[in-house]
Amino acid sequence: MKIKDRIALYFTLISTTMLLAVLFTIYLIFMKFLQSDFFERLTDRTMVTAKLYLEADEISREALNNVRHQYLQKLNGEVTRIYDYKNKATFIGDTTQYWTKSTIEKVRKNGRLQYTEGERQVVGIYYKDNQGDFVILASAHDSGSHNRLNKLLKIMVFVFLLISVFILLLSRWIAEKMLKPLHQFMLEVNKVGSKNMEFRVLETDNKDEINLIAKSFNQLMEELEQAFILQKTFVANASHELRTPLTRIMMTGELALTQNRTPEDYQKVLGTMLEDTSRMEHIITGLLTLAKMDLELIRSQMNPVNLHSILLNIQANWQKEENLQVQIIDGITAEIAPIISGNQVLLQIALDNIISNGFKFSNQQEVTCTLSDFNDHFIIQIQDQGPGIPKSELDEIFKPFYTRSKDSGHQGDGMGLYMAHKIIDLFNGTIAVTHADLSGCTISITLPKL
Structure with a gap:
């Protein structure tokens, strides 16, 4: 059964149960009211009978009976008796002993008595008169009240069924309206697949459970x-970062084996290979750290990083390995070193990716890195001399697998700027394109001071 059907069913059961209890209570109250009212009418009959027969001494019995039948409405199955001190019926012309002596004595003892006997209601009073002490008993069948109760019961059954159907339809409508966001959520979830992992369901300003589910x-x-x-791109990232040191190790080894060399030359070769191997180890450590994407782990491995040192190291590596020019402009005039909290290997990977894009799209022309100080942040601006980036694509360049390499005839997997964005974000910094036109592109990186 669907949730909306269960909600409608439960709501209907609860509502109809409460309605049934209310109707049943009303029926009982009305029944007790009619019963009490009929007892009062019977009591009035006994009092009128006492006044007519016991106090109207000068009027004959026949005249009293005529008055009684003329002015008192005959009740259904009415029986009235006046019993003297010997518990015998008298006065009203019907001497039949209708009630037992025990009942008469009970009235005499209690002074007043009323009870229900089958479908009849009985009222008795003890009346003292100058002619003696008498017990007056009257009973009748309250057919009018029974008819009213039957009509009320039929009306209540009809109202109950009508309201139950209305509540069921209303509860289904309410349940469907309440669960409409959940239905929309399910439709949106069905759109998620391996090809659109960036898809997100719609979140609203409501603070209900469905919106909390959407946020979760x-x-x-x-x-x-x-x-x-990260799973799909780790191998590509590792290949991208490890290609250069591996190539240098292989070239150095092959070059050393081309001819016999002195022990000093071999030591120099081994030192160079050891240096490249150490760099590979740092790169692998950084890539594995990035792949784990454990923010607490990465932050626990953050250390003070000198931006001067890392930029000079990047400049030397590009000049040494690719013979490409990276110009460093130091815009910090203070004597205090530009120190941030981060991971040196990851930060160098991010900057190398941006600089690599600058060289690639400017046909290996010079790339300029400017370091400046602004309040509580350091800003690194990397500027190339390429064709720039169209404004329509500025919001896309930091997304994974987005690349313009195919259109420009270059190779690329669309992961360089994405990795740079993720790394800078891990260091609580920001990265954005601040200038993009035909004269080149400038990417600004803002990092908080330590």
Whole structure:
């Protein structure tokens, strides 16, 4: 059974149960009211009978009977008796002993008595008169009240059925309206697949459970997207970063084996290979750290990083390995070193990816890195001399697998700027394109001071 059907059913059962209890209570109250009213009418009959027969001494019995029948409405199955001190019926012309002596004595003892006997109601009073002490008993069948109760019961059954149907339809409508966001959520979830892991369900300003589920789902999708992307791109990233040191190790080894060399030359070769191997170890450590995407782990491995040193190291590596020019402009005039909290290997990977894009799209022309100080942040601006980036694509360049390499005739997997964005974000920094036109592109990186 669907949730909306269960909600409608439960709501209908609860509502109809309460309605049934209310109607039953009303029926009982009305029944007791009619019963009490009929007892009062019977009591009035006994009092009128006492006045007519016991106090109207000068009027004959026949005249009293005529008055009684003329002015008192005859009740259904009415029986009235006046019993003297010997518990015998008298006065009203019917001497039949209708009630037992025990009942008469009970009235005499209690002074007043009323009870129900089958479908009849009985009232008795003890009346003292100058002619003696008498017991007056009257009973009748309250057919009018029974007819009213039967009509009320039929009306209540009809109203109960009508309201029950209305509540069922109304509860289904309410349940469907309440669960409409959940239905929309399910439709959106069905759109999620391996090809659109960046998809997110719609979140609203409501603070209900469905919106909380949507937020939790989006958080889960965020983590799954990162894990999915990192799983598919880790090998490509490792190849991208490890290609240069591996090539240098292989070239150095092959060059050393081309001819016999002195022990000093071999030591120099081994030192160079050891240096490249150490660099590979740092790169692998950084890539594995990035792949884990454990923010607490990464933050626990953060250390003070000198931006001067890392930029000069990047400049030397590009000049040494690719013979490409990276110009460093130091815009910090203070004597205090520009120190941030981060991971040196990951930060160098991010900057190398941006600089590599600058060289690639400017046909290996010079790339300029400017370091400046702004309040409580350091800003690194990397400027190339390429064709720039169209404004329509500025919001896309930091997304995974997005690349313009195919259109420009270059090779690329669309992961360089994405990795740079993720790394800078881990260091609580920001990265954005601040200038993009035909004269080149400038990417600004803002990092908080330590």
